[in-house]
Amino acid sequence: MECFEPSPVHPEILKLPASSQNAKPSFLLHLLVALVCFAASILSVPPAAAQAASAAHPSNDKTQTSNTAELELRKRLETAQAARRAGNPAAVAQANERLIALALREIGQLRLLETALPQGMELYRRSLDFEDIPDTHVDLAITELQANLANEAFSEANKVLAIDPDNSRAYIVRSRIWIKRQEFAKGAEDLSRALQLNPAYESDVETPYSLGMCYLQSKDPDGARKAAQVFERMIRAQGDSGSLHVLFGRAYRDANDMPSAIREFQRAIALNTRTPHAHYFLGLARLAVNEWRPTPEVRSEFAKELEYYPNDYLANYLVGFLASGDRDYAVSDRYLKVAAEMNPAAPEPWLYMGLNAYAQSDMAHAEQYLRKAVVLTGDDVSRSNYQIRRAYVDLGRILLNSGRTEESEVFLAKARDLQNKTMELTQQDVASVMRDAGSANAAAVMPLQPRSDAEAVVLLPANTDPFARIDASVTARSNLSKEQLVIANSQENRLRAVLGLGFNDLATTEAVGGQYLAALGHYQEAERWDNHIPGLAKNIGLSAYRSQNYPEAIRGLALALREEPSDRPVRALLGMAYFGGEKFADAAKTFTPLGPDGMRDSTVGYAWASSLARHGEPGKATEVLSEFEKTNRSPAILLLDGQLWIEIGDYGRSVSALRNALESDPSLPRAHYFAGQAYTRWEHWPEAAAEFQAELGIAPGDADAMYGLGFVYLQQSKVDDAARLFEQVIAAHPNHANSQYQIGKILLDRGQLSDAVDHLEVATRLNPQADYMHYQLQIAYRKESRIADADRELDIYRDLKTKQRAHDREVVRNVQSP
Numbered sequence: 001m002e003c004f005e006p007s008p009v010h011p012e013i014l015k016l017p018a019s020s021q022n023a024k025p026s027f028l029l030h031l032l033v034a035l036v037c038f039a040a041s042i043l044s045v046p047p048a049a050a051q052a053a054s055a056a057h058p059s060n061d062k063t064q065t066s067n068t069a070e071l072e073l074r075k076r077l078e079t080a081q082a083a084r085r086a087g088n089p090a091a092v093a094q095a096n097e098r099l100i101a102l103a104l105r106e107i108g109q110l111r112l113l114e115t116a117l118p119q120g121m122e123l124y125r126r127s128l129d130f131e132d133i134p135d136t137h138v139d140l141a142i143t144e145l146q147a148n149l150a151n152e153a154f155s156e157a158n159k160v161l162a163i164d165p166d167n168s169r170a171y172i173v174r175s176r177i178w179i180k181r182q183e184f185a186k187g188a189e190d191l192s193r194a195l196q197l198n199p200a201y202e203s204d205v206e207t208p209y210s211l212g213m214c215y216l217q218s219k220d221p222d223g224a225r226k227a228a229q230v231f232e233r234m235i236r237a238q239g240d241s242g243s244l245h246v247l248f249g250r251a252y253r254d255a256n257d258m259p260s261a262i263r264e265f266q267r268a269i270a271l272n273t274r275t276p277h278a279h280y281f282l283g284l285a286r287l288a289v290n291e292w293r294p295t296p297e298v299r300s301e302f303a304k305e306l307e308y309y310p311n312d313y314l315a316n317y318l319v320g321f322l323a324s325g326d327r328d329y330a331v332s333d334r335y336l337k338v339a340a341e342m343n344p345a346a347p348e349p350w351l352y353m354g355l356n357a358y359a360q361s362d363m364a365h366a367e368q369y370l371r372k373a374v375v376l377t378g379d380d381v382s383r384s385n386y387q388i389r390r391a392y393v394d395l396g397r398i399l400l401n402s403g404r405t406e407e408s409e410v411f412l413a414k415a416r417d418l419q420n421k422t423m424e425l426t427q428q429d430v431a432s433v434m435r436d437a438g439s440a441n442a443a444a445v446m447p448l449q450p451r452s453d454a455e456a457v458v459l460l461p462a463n464t465d466p467f468a469r470i471d472a473s474v475t476a477r478s479n480l481s482k483e484q485l486v487i488a489n490s491q492e493n494r495l496r497a498v499l500g501l502g503f504n505d506l507a508t509t510e511a512v513g514g515q516y517l518a519a520l521g522h523y524q525e526a527e528r529w530d531n532h533i534p535g536l537a538k539n540i541g542l543s544a545y546r547s548q549n550y551p552e553a554i555r556g557l558a559l560a561l562r563e564e565p566s567d568r569p570v571r572a573l574l575g576m577a578y579f580g581g582e583k584f585a586d587a588a589k590t591f592t593p594l595g596p597d598g599m600r601d602s603t604v605g606y607a608w609a610s611s612l613a614r615h616g617e618p619g620k621a622t623e624v625l626s627e628f629e630k631t632n633r634s635p636a637i638l639l640l641d642g643q644l645w646i647e648i649g650d651y652g653r654s655v656s657a658l659r660n661a662l663e664s665d666p667s668l669p670r671a672h673y674f675a676g677q678a679y680t681r682w683e684h685w686p687e688a689a690a691e692f693q694a695e696l697g698i699a700p701g702d703a704d705a706m707y708g709l710g711f712v713y714l715q716q717s718k719v720d721d722a723a724r725l726f727e728q729v730i731a732a733h734p735n736h737a738n739s740q741y742q743i744g745k746i747l748l749d750r751g752q753l754s755d756a757v758d759h760l761e762v763a764t765r766l767n768p769q770a771d772y773m774h775y776q777l778q779i780a781y782r783k784e785s786r787i788a789d790a791d792r793e794l795d796i797y798r799d800l801k802t803k804q805r806a807h808d809r810e811v812v813r814n815v816q817s818p
Contacts, residue, residue, distance in 0.1 A: 069106065077501075079095045080099050096505050099498065099501075099502040101131030103498045104123050108140075110491060116470045117147040118147065119467070121140060121147065122466035137159055137160045144156065150181070168195075172190070172201075175191045175210065179213075182217075185218040188218055192211060202233060203237050208234050208237075212231050213254065217254070241271065242272040243268070245268035245271065246275060261285045265282035278305075279308070280314055283301030283305070286301065311342055317339035320334070329356040332352065333356055347377040347388065348387070354394065355370075357369060358370070367395065374392070381421075386418045388418065392411045465528070469492070475488075496529045497530050499525075500531075501526075501530070503529065504533050507521075507526060507539065519539075541570070545576065550577050553580075572601065572603075575591040575608065576604065585611075587611040588612050591611070599623075605628035606640055608628075613647045625644060635664045638660050639671055641654075642654045642674050642678070646681060651681050658672075672698065673695040675691040676689075685716050693709060707725070707729055707742075713725065740762045741760065741767075744757075753784050769800065778791075778794045
């Protein structure tokens with residue numbers, strides 16, 4: 001009945017495309033990385049996923065990296081299959097652990113690209129449980145950094161560098177953290193080290209560009225020269241282009257070197273006048289050096305940008321913003337509406353359209369647009385120097401003037417709060433904002449200020465399975481196209497099949513070795529990844545049963561039985577799981593189709609009869625147990641039979657079974673005791689006394705046998721002999737509730753009320769569900785004139801009796817039900 005099944009071989013999992021150019025996507029994670037990086041505009045700060053991908057994999061040869069990953073997965077799959085065929089449990093476990101580690105890591109990469117960062121972190125951590133290698137620690141650090149857990153990412157990167165000081169990827173990750181902390185000299189040091197260790201990074205725009213930026217932002221007096229050298233190397237590696245010079249110009253602008261920034265933007269235009277964003281950034285730089293006064297030359301650059309790229313968000317927004325400052329509201333609204341269409345999530349176009357409408361006394365549209373800006377801003381009120389406070393001010397005035405005083409006060413109070421926060425900015429913060437954007441109004445032109453670490457931390461919601469499939473609402477936030485999402489989904493399906501295979505086979509080796517608890521956990525993980533593995537439900541049920549986790553055993557075995565209703569061993573085991581979980585009605589119902597063969601089974605027969613007896617069906621229990629006894633049984637089994645016949649109520653057959661057991665083993669412990677119990681229920685007092693005495697001859701001082709003999713003495717009116725026995729039991733076992741109760745009753749009858757109460761109180765405390773004990777205690781209290789206590793105990797007694805009657809009625813109904 002116990003036969004754990006390994007995973008079936010999945011040949012389709014082992015299939016690989018003939019080349020990376022194959023039309024059917026297979027293991028294309030690294031190609032996805034390349035696509036995401038390519039999709040990110042070279043003229044803006046790369047999105048989180050692109051930055052992570054850039055740090056994770058140099059972009060010089062994505063196809064080669066992809067093929068390497070494919071081949072490694074295939075190699076580990078084949079190794080695991082070969083180990084299983086060879087029948088070497090240790091090799092099977094080791095091979096599948098390595099297979100699981102790689103597959104978990106690759107799904108972690110998918111989660112990173114899908115922006116499911118908390119899930120990605122959990123996947124990497126789980127991968128490390130199976131294979132603790134530096135590269136996985138780096139992957140975890142990348143994901144933590146994208147989730148704004150910079151301290152955790154820093155710790156992971158340092159772990160790697162402590163054991164692998166030449167790990168270039170760890171230096172890249174750590175450099176990102178130094179940059180985040182504005183420790184640019186340290187960032188430059190780590191980036192330089194990464195480039196020395198891996199020259200392939202030279203062909204990746206992100207890494208050398210970050211190095212040049214760090215040189216410009218550092219306190220190094222020679223930083224500008226070093227940055228220029230880095231930019232020259234980038235030109236040699238990438239080829240001279242306008243887009244590269246736009247990047248250089250942004251780096252100089254961020255370092256507050258406007259002459260150099262203007263020079264680079266002009267160089268970009270000279271190389272290609274249609275270079276995206278070149279005219280925009282040139283106009284913006286000239287606007288900054290002209291104290292944010294838009295000259296004709298500045299306006300000409302913005303116009304040229306819109307001529308080439310009429311749907312560019314930044315250019316439309318800035319032209320609309322400047323026109324608003326000129327009070328040319330019609331022109332301003334025209335450009336702001338285009339900006340809002342291009343970036344529906346941005347609140348700034350709506351803010352300025354609302355301010356325009358308010359200036360023109362169009363309060364209906366002003367309220368509509370300003371409310372939209374507030375909603376889109378959400379909790380990110382600090383963006384662009386708390387610019388949203390202007391919406392709160394004007395909305396408060398609109399509401400006040402229209403008689404909505406209460407709502408008006410809410411908005412005005414918020415405006416005052418934001419104004420106070422603006423004033424709390426340090427002089428350094430204000431200087432930074434002014435440097436980047438000139439004035440409070442002009443600051444809105446620039447990219448939003450980043451949130452603080454505490455505000456932007458990405459956490460997994462409570463009660464979320466980190467290994468489940470990602471909801472579409474999460475992937476919608478990623479930079480992946482529909483085609484890329486299809487590829488990612490296909491890749492995940494394949495990896496899930498691999499993980500189901502690996503976890504199932506790993507668990508099977510553990511189960512065969514008797515490590516049932518560990519096996520159960522890994523079978524459950526296999527189910528989470530791929531619940532279609534043949535035999536998996538049975539494996540879960542069997543390992544759970546062997547671990548005495550009966551609820552999980554029932555779940556797994558019930559599913560296995562639904563899959564194969566004719567599987568009699570699974571049916572038998574499911575019945576045993578119900579029996580172990582004390583679900584006796586379900587156990588009996590499950591056993592029934594097994595028929596006479598099940599009744600005669602050495603394990604099932606007894607459990608079946610016992611389930612029927614405990615469910616209140618003594619007739620059916622007798623039928624099953626009679627069939628069970630037709631086969632010769634060991635003394636231990638006959639002892640169980642004897643107990644069960646007592647429960648069924650056939651005391652003669654109980655005594656017969658117990659005598660048979662004693663004939664085979666005269667010193668069998670507890671056989672005389674249960675015979676005494678049967679005679680007691682049968683009210684054969686002398687025979688009962690003889691059996692209890694015989695048990696005490698085998699096990700002197702046995703508390704249960706002494707109590708049983710004392711109870712018989714009470715029935716024979718040998719009260720003093722009974723009392724001595726009960727006192728002996730209590731002396732050795734003060735928590736023996738029934739002996740405490742019987743002594744209490746004897747003392748109560750003798751009129752020793754105080755002592756009687758003491759014993760009865762102990763008895764009810766030890767066995768609070770025994771209604772008869774509460775009944776005797778209330779009598780004792782009443783004789784002591786403790787009426788309130790007596791009434792309380794009587795209420796408890798009545799409540800327990802009511803519950804017992806309801807239970808008995810329910811049992812009868814269940815028995816009578818078809």
